[in-house]
Amino acid sequence: MIIQKNKIFKYKDLFWQLTLRDIKAKYKQSYLGYSWVILVPLINLTVLSIVFTFVFKVPTGPVPYPVYLFTALVPWLFMSNAIVAATGSVLANSSLVTKIYLPREILPLSAIASKLVDLFLTAVILGLFMILFRVPFHTSILFVPIILFIQVMLITGISFILSASNVFYRDIEHAIGVILGVWMYLTPVVYSPDLIPPDLKIFFYLNPMSGIIDAYRATILYGVIPLWPAFLYSFLFSLIIFIVGYFYFRANAKYFAEVI
Amino acid sequence: MGENFVIKLDNVSKKFKRGHRLLLKEALLDLFRAPRQEDFWALKSVSFKIKKGESIGIIGSNGSGKSTILKLIAGVLTPTHGTIKVQGKIGPLIELGAGFHPELTGRENIYLNGTILGLSIKEIDAKFDEIVNFSELSDFIDTPVKHYSSGMYMRLGFAIAVHVEPDILLVDEILSVGDIGFQKKCLDKMKEFHKNGVTVIVISHSPDLIKSFCKKVFLINQGKIIGVGLTENIIKKYNKLIN
Numbered sequence: 001m002i003i004q005k006n007k008i009f010k011y012k013d014l015f016w017q018l019t020l021r022d023i024k025a026k027y028k029q030s031y032l033g034y035s036w037v038i039l040v041p042l043i044n045l046t047v048l049s050i051v052f053t054f055v056f057k058v059p060t061g062p063v064p065y066p067v068y069l070f071t072a073l074v075p076w077l078f079m080s081n082a083i084v085a086a087t088g089s090v091l092a093n094s095s096l097v098t099k100i101y102l103p104r105e106i107l108p109l110s111a112i113a114s115k116l117v118d119l120f121l122t123a124v125i126l127g128l129f130m131i132l133f134r135v136p137f138h139t140s141i142l143f144v145p146i147i148l149f150i151q152v153m154l155i156t157g158i159s160f161i162l163s164a165s166n167v168f169y170r171d172i173e174h175a176i177g178v179i180l181g182v183w184m185y186l187t188p189v190v191y192s193p194d195l196i197p198p199d200l201k202i203f204f205y206l207n208p209m210s211g212i213i214d215a216y217r218a219t220i221l222y223g224v225i226p227l228w229p230a231f232l233y234s235f236l237f238s239l240i241i242f243i244v245g246y247f248y249f250r251a252n253a254k255y256f257a258e259v260i
Numbered sequence: 261m262g263e264n265f266v267i268k269l270d271n272v273s274k275k276f277k278r279g280h281r282l283l284l285k286e287a288l289l290d291l292f293r294a295p296r297q298e299d300f301w302a303l304k305s306v307s308f309k310i311k312k313g314e315s316i317g318i319i320g321s322n323g324s325g326k327s328t329i330l331k332l333i334a335g336v337l338t339p340t341h342g343t344i345k346v347q348g349k350i351g352p353l354i355e356l357g358a359g360f361h362p363e364l365t366g367r368e369n370i371y372l373n374g375t376i377l378g379l380s381i382k383e384i385d386a387k388f389d390e391i392v393n394f395s396e397l398s399d400f401i402d403t404p405v406k407h408y409s410s411g412m413y414m415r416l417g418f419a420i421a422v423h424v425e426p427d428i429l430l431v432d433e434i435l436s437v438g439d440i441g442f443q444k445k446c447l448d449k450m451k452e453f454h455k456n457g458v459t460v461i462v463i464s465h466s467p468d469l470i471k472s473f474c475k476k477v478f479l480i481n482q483g484k485i486i487g488v489g490l491t492e493n494i495i496k497k498y499n500k501l502i503n
Contacts, residue, residue: 016381017376021372
């Protein structure tokens with residue numbers, strides 16, 4: 001097609017409209033409306049805090065456990081919600097895909113963007129918690145956008161692969177919830193990486209999210225900038241997934257309209 | 261380029277596979293089965309050129325490949341063989357209101373659908389009142405479209421589609437819906453487009469719309485173009501074919 005390249009900016013408005021649609025439509029007809037975006041993480045936080053403060057003790061240094069947990073839970077829930085939404089995004093927009101030309105990448109991307117808006121809201125709650133629990137703010141917090149950027153790259157790459165594959169194999173939509181659940185417990189979200197036996201640490205950090213969650217905690221809670229190998233590995237891993245995902249999506253996008 | 265062709269199909273063929281493997285289980289089973297002969301050629305070596313400002317009809321019975329041609333021109337499908345060149349902005353009247361979100365209001369859907377059809381927010385701002393007037397839905401514009409009747413839905417969809425100011429208008433069998441007054445309004449708008457130099461392609465299996473609008477018609481049967489010419493002659497040929 002001639003129309004494809006150099007037209008990214010032309011689709012900027014469409015991108016925002018699709019993002020806005022996802023945000024507006026999701027909570028219509030619900031009594032609590034958009035506050036669900038904050039309620040769900042808070043409920044998760046409360047349950048997990050009770051379990052891991054009173055039942056299993058997690059060493060968190062000077063930081064109270066609920067704040068320690070929430071610092072990881074906020075980016076984790078962002079990722080989990082974004083991947084679920086993006087995976088179904090091509091099928092959910094089947095009426096567009098089969099009728100009108102538009103760059104298909106825009107569908108998973110706008111699904112992710114709508115969850116990014118949710119992330120900013122929950123991040124504000126995290127800030128309030130830090131004030132409430134008197135956790136000091138460090139200048140290293142300025143490093144957070146870089147971590148977020150890397151995480152978004154990882155999410156986008158995974159979403160490209162899953163959303164394209166889901167068109168051909170709809171099992172993915174059903175399996176993704178379970179996989180994300182297992183993945184969360186393989187990542188130091190509810191617990192601390194100090195609990196991992198040293199021999200197993202190398203395997204533990206093969207999971208790119210381990211380095212990313214560690215980095216969020218280090219910069220937000222402990223004032224440390226995480227330029228250590230695990231984080232650099234997460235960066236490279238995310239970059240590669242992003243590139244592979246993009247080309248995989250592009251290669252498959254031309255068949256979407258035939259299969260849906 | 262120097263040519264004044266806005267659409268050029270060169271030896272275009274389109275193959276579909278019948279029975280796609282939508283479940284992983286079936287895909288795995290397929291590995292152990294002999295490859296099945298399930299290819300279906302919706303189009304076979306179709307070539308044609310359409311000049312700027314022409315009003316072309318494409319006629320053929322169901323399953324002849326009409327819609328595949330339209331989708332190829334719209335860029336929704338890619339050809340298996342051959343090349344397609346399209347110059348200019350396409351206004352698809354293929355499915356009105358594709359992409360409407362039922363929970364959103366008419367107003368919100370104008371912005372959503374408008375950007376889907378290639379308008380910028382600024383352009384929609386400028387045309388908003390005109391679109392609402394054309395749709396005759398100003399009293400319902402802040403109502404979610406799920407409460408619209410199917411006629412209202414079509415009217416809003418059409419109103420947005422015609423304000424895209426396309427260079428090429430693709431018209432599928434859409435005018436069968438809506439009352440006579442609205443149909444006339446649509447036809448008038450299409451004629452206005454044609455007068456302003458817009459290329460219009462109408463697809464139908466019924467000769468009425470094509471007769472009233474197109475000068476030149478392609479007759480398509482089983483994926484091949486079997487006749488090109490003046491509307492009168494081709495429609496005679498088509499009637500013979502289906503009887």
